[in-house]
Amino acid sequence: MGALSLKDLHIHYDRQPVVQDFSLDIGDGEMVALLGPSGAGKTTILKVVAGLLAPARGEVIIDGQVVNDRPPEKRDAVMVFQKPLLFPFMNVNQNIAFGLKMRGDDAARRSRAVERILALTRLAGLGPRKVHELSGGQQQRVALARALVLEPAILLMDEPLSNLDANLRQEMRELILTVQSELNITTLFVTHDQAEALMMSQRVALLLEGRLRQVGSPRDLFHRPADPEVARFFGGGNFFRGRLHEGHFECDFGRLPVTAADGNGHLRTATIRPEDIQLATAPVDLPDSFAGTVVRTRFEGMATRAWIRCPFGELVVLTAESALAPGQSVRLRLPPDKIRVFSEASSSE
Amino acid sequence: MSRPKAVLVALTVLAAVGLPFATLVIWSLADRWFFPGLWPQAWGLRAWSYVVTTAGGQVITALWQSVAVAFVTAVVAVLVALPAARALGLYSFRGKDAISVLLTLPIIVPPLSVAMGLHLWFIRLDLAESFIGVVAVHLTFCLPYAVFVLWGVFSNYNPDFESQARSLGASRWRVWLRVMLPMILPGVIVAGLFAFLLSWSQYLSTLIIGGGRLITLPVLLFSLMGSGDRPVAAAVSIVFVLPALVALLFSARHLGGKSLAGVR
Ligand SMILES: Nc1ncnc2c1ncn2[C@@H]1O[C@H](COP(=O)(O)OP(=O)(O)O)[C@@H](O)[C@H]1O
Ligand SMILES: [Mg+2]
Numbered sequence: 001m002g003a004l005s006l007k008d009l010h011i012h013y014d015r016q017p018v019v020q021d022f023s024l025d026i027g028d029g030e031m032v033a034l035l036g037p038s039g040a041g042k043t044t045i046l047k048v049v050a051g052l053l054a055p056a057r058g059e060v061i062i063d064g065q066v067v068n069d070r071p072p073e074k075r076d077a078v079m080v081f082q083k084p085l086l087f088p089f090m091n092v093n094q095n096i097a098f099g100l101k102m103r104g105d106d107a108a109r110r111s112r113a114v115e116r117i118l119a120l121t122r123l124a125g126l127g128p129r130k131v132h133e134l135s136g137g138q139q140q141r142v143a144l145a146r147a148l149v150l151e152p153a154i155l156l157m158d159e160p161l162s163n164l165d166a167n168l169r170q171e172m173r174e175l176i177l178t179v180q181s182e183l184n185i186t187t188l189f190v191t192h193d194q195a196e197a198l199m200m201s202q203r204v205a206l207l208l209e210g211r212l213r214q215v216g217s218p219r220d221l222f223h224r225p226a227d228p229e230v231a232r233f234f235g236g237g238n239f240f241r242g243r244l245h246e247g248h249f250e251c252d253f254g255r256l257p258v259t260a261a262d263g264n265g266h267l268r269t270a271t272i273r274p275e276d277i278q279l280a281t282a283p284v285d286l287p288d289s290f291a292g293t294v295v296r297t298r299f300e301g302m303a304t305r306a307w308i309r310c311p312f313g314e315l316v317v318l319t320a321e322s323a324l325a326p327g328q329s330v331r332l333r334l335p336p337d338k339i340r341v342f343s344e345a346s347s348s349e
Numbered sequence: 350m351s352r353p354k355a356v357l358v359a360l361t362v363l364a365a366v367g368l369p370f371a372t373l374v375i376w377s378l379a380d381r382w383f384f385p386g387l388w389p390q391a392w393g394l395r396a397w398s399y400v401v402t403t404a405g406g407q408v409i410t411a412l413w414q415s416v417a418v419a420f421v422t423a424v425v426a427v428l429v430a431l432p433a434a435r436a437l438g439l440y441s442f443r444g445k446d447a448i449s450v451l452l453t454l455p456i457i458v459p460p461l462s463v464a465m466g467l468h469l470w471f472i473r474l475d476l477a478e479s480f481i482g483v484v485a486v487h488l489t490f491c492l493p494y495a496v497f498v499l500w501g502v503f504s505n506y507n508p509d510f511e512s513q514a515r516s517l518g519a520s521r522w523r524v525w526l527r528v529m530l531p532m533i534l535p536g537v538i539v540a541g542l543f544a545f546l547l548s549w550s551q552y553l554s555t556l557i558i559g560g561g562r563l564i565t566l567p568v569l570l571f572s573l574m575g576s577g578d579r580p581v582a583a584a585v586s587i588v589f590v591l592p593a594l595v596a597l598l599f600s601a602r603h604l605g606g607k608s609l610a611g612v613r
Binding site: 047050051052071072073075077078079081083085087088089098099102146147150 | 512
C-alpha cells in the first residue's frame with residue numbers, strides 16, 4: 001500500500017544530535033525491523049516518520065512524495081507507541097473507531113470496520129469493555145487494532161511487545177505477522193530484541209548510537225555482520241587479528257582458508273561465533289585442533305557457555321557439552337567456513 | 350468502608366459543616382433571641398419574609414451579580430491558566446522556580462492590599478466601579494489558584510496520548526478538544542470551582558474596586574449585618590451559602606482526585 005523512503009535524516013533534540021545520516025528504503029508491503037539498544041534513537045526515528053518530530057535535515061518520502069511538511073494527521077503513517085495509550089474515557093470500540101471518526105467515516109462504516117478488526121486481532125466481544133477492564137496483552141492488541149483499522153500506508157510500531165510477558169509476547173508476534181501479511185501493510189517495527197528482529201522481519205536495520213550500521217536480511221546480519229560491533233550486538237564474541245594472504249587468514253590460530261575478498265597483506269579483524277567453534281573433550285575427535293583449558297562455564301539451558309584459555313588468548317565457546325568443569329583440558333577447532341573476516345581494518349579491536 | 354468508620358466520617362462532616370450551618374438556620378428563624386437563652390425566645394419567619402419581600406429585589410440583584418462575577422472569573426481563570434499550567438507541568442525551562450514563587454505572591458498577599466494597590470490604576474483605566482474591574486481584581490488571586498491546581502494535573506499528564514491521537518488522524522484542535530480536555534476535565538472542574546468559590550466569597554476587594562456600585566451577596570450581607578439585624582443577616586447568609594454548596598455537591602465526584610486516575 002505504500003513505500004517508505006528515508007533520505008539522509010539528521011535529528012536533533014535541542015541541538016543535540018541524536019540520529020545522523022540515516023537512510024533506509026522500505027518496499028511496499030515489506031516488514032522491516034529497526035533494531036538497536038535502548039537510547040539508540042529508534043523511537044526518535046519513528047516520530048520523525050510519523051510527523052511528530054521534525055528532522056534537522058533529510059527527507060521522509062511516502063509513496064514517492066516528500067511529506068516533511070505534512071502534519072502527522074495527514075501522513076497516512078500511523079504510529080503504535082510502546083505503551084498502549086488507550087484513551088481512558090472511551091471503551092474499546094470507541095478507541096478503535098477514533099481514527100475513523102477523525103477521518104469522517106459514518107457510524108455504519110465505522111462499526112463494520114471495527115468489527116472486522118476486532119475479529120482479526122482476536123478481540124471479538126471485547127468492544128464494549130472499558131479500557132481498565134482489559135489485560136496488558138489485550139490493551140496492546142487494542143492499540144494495534146486502533147492503528148490497523150485505518151489501513152495506513154505505513155505502520156510504525158515502537159516496541160509494542162516489550163511490556164508483555166514472554167508467552168504473551170510470542171503469541172503477539174504471531175498475531176502481528178499474520179495480520180501484517182493479511183493486510184499487506186508496509187511496516188517499520190522497532191525492537192531492542194535481536195531475536196525478535198530476526199524472526200519478525202524480512203529485513204533488519206541495525207541502529208547503534210544514532211547511526212545505521214547495517215541493513216540486510218536476518219541471515220545477513222547474523223552471519224555476515226559488517227563490523228565487530230554489529231557482530232557483538234548479535235551475540236558474537238572471539239575477535240582476533242591476523243593478516244590476509246592469498247585466500248588465507250594468517251593468525252595465531254593457524255593459516256585458515258577464508259573466502260574474504262581482496263586485501264592481501266592487510267591487517268584485519270576476524271570473528272567466529274561461540275556456537276561455531278567445535279569442542280571435543282577427547283584429543284582423537286578433532287583434526288586440525290588445538291588445546292585449551294576451561295576457565296569457567298555457565299549453563300544456559302540448551303547450551304553451555306565456556307571460556308577457554310588457549311595458547312593465543314581466550315575464546316568463548318557455546319557447546320552442547322554440559323559436563324565441562326574449570327581446569328579441564330579440551331580440544332578446539334575453528335571451522336574455516338565459519339570465520340568472518342571484516343573488510344575494513346577495524347579500530348575497535 | 351466499615352460501619353464504625355462510616356459513622357465517624359458522618360459525624361465529622363456533621364460537626365464541620367452541619368453545626369455552623371445549623372446555627373445559621375436557627376438564627377434566621379428567630380424572632381427574638383437574647384443573651385442567656387440557649388434557644389430563641391420566639392420563633393418566626395420575619396427574617397425570611399424580609400429577605401424575600403422587602404429586600405427581595407436587592408437579594409436577587411446581588412445574587413445575580415455574585416453569580417456573574419464568580420462565573421466569569423472562574424471561566425477566565427481556567428482559560429488563562431490552562432496554557433500556563435500546561436507549560437509548567439510538561440516542560441522544564443529556566444525560571445520555572447521563580448514563576449512558582451511569583452504565583453504564590455497574590456495568594457499570600459491579602460486581597461485587600463492588592464485591591465488597594467490596584468485601585469488608583471483601575472480608576473485611571475476606567476475599570477473602577479465596573480464589572481470588568483471587579484473580575485480583574487478577583488482574577489489576581491483566582492488565577493494563581495487555578496494555575497496551581499492545573500499545574501498538578503499536567504505534571505501527571507502524559508502528552509504521548511496527544512501524539513498518539515495526532516498520528517491516528519486528529520488535528521491539533523481536535524486533540525485538544527477530544528483528548529486533552531476529557532483527560533483533564535476533573536482537574537478543570539476543580540480549578541474552576543476553586544476560582545468560583547474564591548470569587549464568590551470576596552468582600553473587601555469587591556467593595557474597594559466595585560466602589561459600592563457593584564453589590565454582590567457578601568457586600569449586601571455586610572451591609573445588612575451592619576444594621577445589626579442578625580436573623581436577617583443569617584437568612585442572607587443562607588442564601589449566600591446555598592449556591593456554593595450546590596456547586597460543591599454538583600462537582601463532588603470530581604474532588605478527591607479519584608477520577609484523575611488513568612491519566613497516565
Ligand atoms: N524529548 C527529548 N529531549 C531530549 N533528548 C531526548 C528526548 N527524547 C529522547 N532523547 C534522547 O535521544 C536519544 C534517543 O532516544 P530514543 O529515540 O527514545 O531511543 P530508543 O527509542 O532507541 O530507546 C536518547 O539518548 C534520549 O536520551
Ligand atoms: Mg524507544
